[in-house]
Amino acid sequence: MTKPHAIIIGAGFTGVATAHDLALRGFDVTVVERGPIANGTSGRTHGLLHSGGRYAVKDKESAIECIDENMILRKIVPDVIEPNGGLFIALTDSDLAYGEDFIEGCQACNIPIEELTPQQTLKLEPNLNPNLLLAFTIPDGTFDPLRLALAFAATAKSNGARFRLYTEVEGMMLDGQGNVIGVNFWDRKNNQHGKLRADIVVNATGAWAGELTAMAGAKVPINPTPGIMVVYDQRLTQRAINRLCPPSDGDIILPQRRMMVVGTTSYEVDNLDYVPVLEDQIELMHERGAELVPGVRQAKVRGIYTATRPLIGAGTTGRSIARTFKCFDHKESDNVDGLVTITGGKATTLRAMAEKTADMVCSKLGISAESNTKDTPLISYRQFYALPD
């Protein structure tokens, strides 16, 4: 029997992780990506390996996904992670009040935390705001965004998956009854157009998911929400530093290599392909960052950029939307067969998102194969370039 052929559109986190999962389950996989690996939202994440603490109060489903996947990624892809932990620090009375809910939330989600006095905290991280009132340790980490995606892509490639990079999907091939049977593409490397048939097409284009489903006359409730990131030329903490407060602008400092990133904000745009930086938000990041680590004020800016979250939900906006992911079978929602969309979620949950998607693909095609990605160590990210195409 020939292997079922799956086309995955998008080589961001969900695309490469789904390619890995389906390749392990014996699928013939082709990833079609309009640019290089992780050139959209995935590459531009600040790189927080979420412990789930940020969502433990209001969005427990996401928090539990995060802590579970955090522990799995530490095991299967240690080469791309700084596993140095994180802190949530309280600076005001309202932060302290939030702390009560935080403890309860973390317990409910099974996130291990430990309370520290200001003295203990400053001993760990002497550059923190000396007026901090209380802190909790939490198993956060930092990852290199491109290398995380490459490790999944490399492993998928070693299991036979093909990657067509710089290849943009221009339209869906339909069967005459509106069902998807492949894609029409434009290979921008060689400036050639072509068609590719598949048994199933997985739309893993994140914030761009709506543009792809529209090509098949299907819909997805996606709410692209950019945020700004300011990068500084200095590393002032070993750990990820979170403000102990409800999710808000500039509530985190992420150290990575010899730099640190302060993020982020939440706004709306029309054109996802070029999202400009809003000037006033830069000052807001300096301010909010300096509340956590006063040295941010003196640190030199190394870069400023934006990343667009693929939040699920129509009508509501920004912070109030849950950060969990969702897999859509367009046969059910739009009566369009052959097309599945995976979107939402966090970088940290990429493996779980892929598992859910591959489960849906298998059940649609009547294939019984289990996901094996939880216990499969990934090969070196460099193998993506080293292995022949």
Place this chain on the structure above:
Amino acid sequence: MINDWTVTFLVYRQKGQEPGHFDTFKVEVNPDEYVLDAVERIWSFHDRSLTFAHACHHSTCGACGMRVNGVEKLTCITPIRSVTTNGGTVKLEPMRNFPVVSDLVVDLGVMFRRMEAVGHRPVLPLADEPAPTPAKPPRPEDLETIRLADCIECGLCISACPVATTTPAYLGPAVLAGAQQHGLDGNRPLLALVDCKDGLWRCHSVFECSSVCPSNVDPARRIMDLRKQVLRARILRFFGRD
């Protein structure tokens, strides 16, 4: 942001086996944006066929290296203001010493295979890769923290290296620096890989690598250090102590 500068971008273009040429794009930009932002604008609003590599936009991934006015730059952290003036021109070319895939995209495969071969460690304790010139020395308790390596494998040093231009067989600065980071420490296969004519003796000490490195690696210093390690290994072998 205010787009109050007009800049002419001369962009190298090449598709498939066709010969390369330059296209001209006159673009309104904010001078405080980065060169990569301008390239993304050109793709978004002027020419969707343009290909360029990029991912993190904050200098941790190493994907967006290009030659900007003839100098190797990580374009995501190179402000437009630093490479031209209002009404000026910016020439964008793919990195040298790598095969061109398309437009500004090069194939870094050889470098990654060699980085793998020399065992460059992508994550390591801070103690194993201290800052070359630290503002203040790290605290002993911080030395145990695990850091992503300094080298982001962008390839800029190999593009800038005049010796790499003379032969593709030369391992190149990033790879030799990777071997130094791994440490020779009696590792015979690694020693054989670097102690040869296309290894660290090919370096002519031009130091272009260190001048273009965006990520604190200082490959030239590491190559000199690796030479010391190799000489030490040779002397030990001469006295039968290896």
